[in-house]
Amino acid sequence: MPDDSPSTFNPFASAEITPPVSSHWAAKRELAQALRELSNTLVTSAPSEELLKQASATISELNKALANSPRYYGSQEFANTQEHGSRGELNYELNAIGGLSNPLSPGLNMWLEGKLAFGKVKCGYAYEGPPGFVHGGYVAAILDQFLGMAQIAGGQSGMTGTLHVRYLRPTPLNTDLDLRGSVDRVDGRKTVVTAELLANGEVTARSEGLFIRPSNTLKEMFEKD
Ligand SMILES: CCCCCCCC(=O)SCCNC(=O)CCNC(=O)[C@H](O)C(C)(C)COP(=O)(O)OP(=O)(O)OC[C@H]1O[C@@H](n2cnc3c(N)ncnc32)[C@H](O)[C@@H]1OP(=O)(O)O
Known part of the structure; x- marks a missing residue:
């Protein structure tokens, strides 16, 4: 279980990116980055319609697999599990603008x-x-x-x-x-x-x-x- 103590987690202490609190969040950061790259490719490329449809189908399948895992809607639900980090740690991962595990950020x-x-x-x-x-x-x-x-x-x-x-x-x-x-x-x-x-x-x-x-x-x- 991650350390929930606010004294050990201050992501604003230095310019260094604070490391993820667990290997789970490390893997999520990687996936979020891959999705950002995918967004960038989507808006800067002109593939064939066939390839676009193939990509949609592949991504939908992947989404189904991810959606079958335990779901927590919003950072508060994640925090309530007491297994995924403190509210501050979760904000650092999920926030819409700064969240490293949020591909929209x-x-x-x-x-x-x-x-x-x-x-x-x-x-x-x-x-x-x-x-x-x-x-x-x-x-x-x-x-x-x-x-x-x-x-x-x-x-x-x-x-x-x-x-x-x-x-x-x-x-x-x-x-x-x-x-x-x-x-x-x-x-x-x-x-x-x-x-x-x-x-x-x-x-x-x-x-x-x-x-x-x-x-x-x-x-x-x-x-x-
Ligand atoms: C570390 C990461 C930080 C991340 C920050 C991210 C920032 C965000 O995006 S936050 C999301 C966007 N903001 C919101 O959704 C806020 C929505 N609004 C609210 O929740 C409430 O109106 C809130 C909290 C702003 C004020 O509510 P409340 O505490 O009840 O205020 P209230 O007691 O009525 O008023 C207190 C004082 O503030 C003033 N005030 C209240 N709202 C406003 C306002 N919007 N603009 C200007 N003055 C205001 C009042 O006039 C009053 O002044 P005075 O004491 O001089 O009479």
Whole structure:
């Protein structure tokens, strides 16, 4: 059983990708990466219809085999098993933007250095919006997740109340993107965090998020088993 102690798991401690907590998650990370590559190939290739249909049938068969295994719908159900990791560990694997075992996630890596937050991500062709550039919705999603983590630098945790993004220039695909951010101010349950997204050293988007630590009622709602 994985160690559930939060003191042994801090994926934001350094720029290094935190290793998976078990061989199960290591194998899932590999499969998620293979699926990302498959998505990239699908949106950048023009195979024959025959090959496309053959690929659909093969993948459907594989999906049936995977679906026959024990199923847990959402990270809370995984956590309830007490066999697949703590909530923090599961978020690191399954999150929509940073989850390394989630093929939809571009695998945003984030870490803290003192009061500053940093991140790295690269978006392939599956994330295209304007030709050659990242879809603005993904830019906002990446910034949302990053700002959410950066709150930790101010010792806070909360949900996004508002997110403001100023798109300064298109964000290129297939390019190492850097993020940097910090807590601007904390006022009770409210934390304002700011961040920038950079490509090749140039800021492509600037954002500010207001994060609100939920009231007890909401907290109880999220934490119910
Ligand atoms: C480490 C990884 C972190 C990941 C972060 C990822 C970020 C996310 O994507 S989170 C998902 C997106 N966000 C959501 O779904 C949030 C949905 N909204 C909610 O759950 C609630 O409205 C929530 C939690 C924001 C506030 O609820 P609650 O705690 O009941 O707030 P409430 O007591 O009514 O209000 C508290 C204060 O905040 C203000 N406030 C509440 N909501 C908002 C809002 N959306 N915008 C601005 N101000 C707000 C209120 O006016 C009040 O202000 P004041 O104290 O000055 O009167």
